[in-house]
Amino acid sequence: MKYCPECGAPVSLCIPSGDHLPRSVCTRCGAIHYQNPKLVVGAIAEWDERILLCRRAIEPCLGRWTLPAGFMENGETTAEAAVRETLEEACATIALDDIFALIDLPHISQVHVFYRAHLLTPTFGPGEESLDVALVSPADIPWEQLAFRTVTLALRHYLADRESRQWTFHHDSVGWLVPS
Amino acid sequence: MKYCPECGAPVSLCIPSGDHLPRSVCTRCGAIHYQNPKLVVGAIAEWDERILLCRRAIEPCLGRWTLPAGFMENGETTAEAAVRETLEEACATIALDDIFALIDLPHISQVHVFYRAHLLTPTFGPGEESLDVALVSPADIPWEQLAFRTVTLALRHYLADRESRQWTFHHDSVGWLVPS
Numbered sequence: 535m536k537y538c539p540e541c542g543a544p545v546s547l548c549i550p551s552g553d554h555l556p557r558s559v560c561t562r563c564g565a566i567h568y569q570n571p572k573l574v575v576g577a578i579a580e581w582d583e584r585i586l587l588c589r590r591a592i593e594p595c596l597g598r599w600t601l602p603a604g605f606m607e608n609g610e611t612t613a614e615a616a617v618r619e620t621l622e623e624a625c626a627t628i629a630l631d632d633i634f635a636l637i638d639l640p641h642i643s644q645v646h647v648f649y650r651a652h653l654l655t656p657t658f659g660p661g662e663e664s665l666d667v668a669l670v671s672p673a674d675i676p677w678e679q680l681a682f683r684t685v686t687l688a689l690r691h692y693l694a695d696r697e698s699r700q701w702t703f704h705h706d707s708v709g710w711l712v713p714s
Numbered sequence: 715m716k717y718c719p720e721c722g723a724p725v726s727l728c729i730p731s732g733d734h735l736p737r738s739v740c741t742r743c744g745a746i747h748y749q750n751p752k753l754v755v756g757a758i759a760e761w762d763e764r765i766l767l768c769r770r771a772i773e774p775c776l777g778r779w780t781l782p783a784g785f786m787e788n789g790e791t792t793a794e795a796a797v798r799e800t801l802e803e804a805c806a807t808i809a810l811d812d813i814f815a816l817i818d819l820p821h822i823s824q825v826h827v828f829y830r831a832h833l834l835t836p837t838f839g840p841g842e843e844s845l846d847v848a849l850v851s852p853a854d855i856p857w858e859q860l861a862f863r864t865v866t867l868a869l870r871h872y873l874a875d876r877e878s879r880q881w882t883f884h885h886d887s888v889g890w891l892v893p894s
Contacts, residue, residue, distance in 0.1 A: 641789075
């Protein structure tokens with residue numbers, strides 16, 4: 535941030551009184567502009583024991599496979615975000631079962647949340663951000679072609695829980711502290 | 715947002731190509747500025763079967779009691795945020811046990827996350843944003859004087875789980891759809 539979104543004057547980085555971190559503070563109106571982590575929300579959606587995956591049409595990781603997921607919008611719940619992203623990226627209508635995983639990514643200031651879900655009909659197709667969409671059997675998941683480590687983690691937890699017939703909530707952190 | 719944080723020119727609200735919601739788009743450099751929900755993270759920290767509560771020194775809800783919690787910062791994990799906020803607001807050092815609850819607040823575009831935790835020593839006191847800090851027995855929780863509905867919800871879940879000796883992860887949504 536170089537300019538104040540409220541008045542358009544330049545901002546400078548300084549630690550406001552009572553604070554402990556440098557913030558972008560307006561040199562004219564004094565407004566303090568905080569920047570905070572973003573939530574990315576997605577779904578592990580099943581139909582007939584197969585999982586809905588999307589092949590990305592955009593960077594990062596163009597051409598790789600991912601779960602339908604994206605940035606949560608203001609005014610919605612995490613559940614609504616998961617349903618919306620699945621509709622947008624995979625043209626699929628899902629019902630959510632339960633919240634399933636939360637993964638911290640401090641190196642990029644993101645938190646990823648995944649829901650378990652199921653398709654209401656076996657109807658799907660690529661949205662604007664997808665090259666292809668498929669229902670994939672666990673044995674056919676393209677592990678080496680997955681887009682993000684959080685997708686790999688969420689799918690591993692999902693298949694392990696499904697195998698043991700015991701669903702639990704999973705919490706992980708990836709990034710600086712974890713070897714890739 | 716009225717001005718572009720990148721170049722200082724006025725922004726206008728319009729729906730970018732391929733998008734479905736109005737965004738603040740710069741009238742000069744074309745940068746699209748997204749606004750997303752914020753994460754608030756806190757802790758339910760115990761010592762000797764009592765729970766750490768803070769009396770707020772700031773608005774909103776000045777004078778009411780709350781769990782130590784606050785906005786997550788860029789570059790940290792939810793766990794680090796819970797530990798930091800407890801140190802800042804209650805001058806208490808905690809160890810986290812497990813992630814405990816996630817609560818959606820779509821009406822204010824927030825998501826609240828609470829951890830279960832325990833104090834490492836029975837040392838605490840009011841930080842800059844607290845008037846008072848106390849270890850409170852479950853029977854003495856000032857339910858009518860709690861600051862936020864998410865704090866009430868998290869404490870109710872916590873005490874019920876403790877009573878049943880079975881910790882589970884809780885997910886709720888408060889706001890538009892739920893009568894207060």
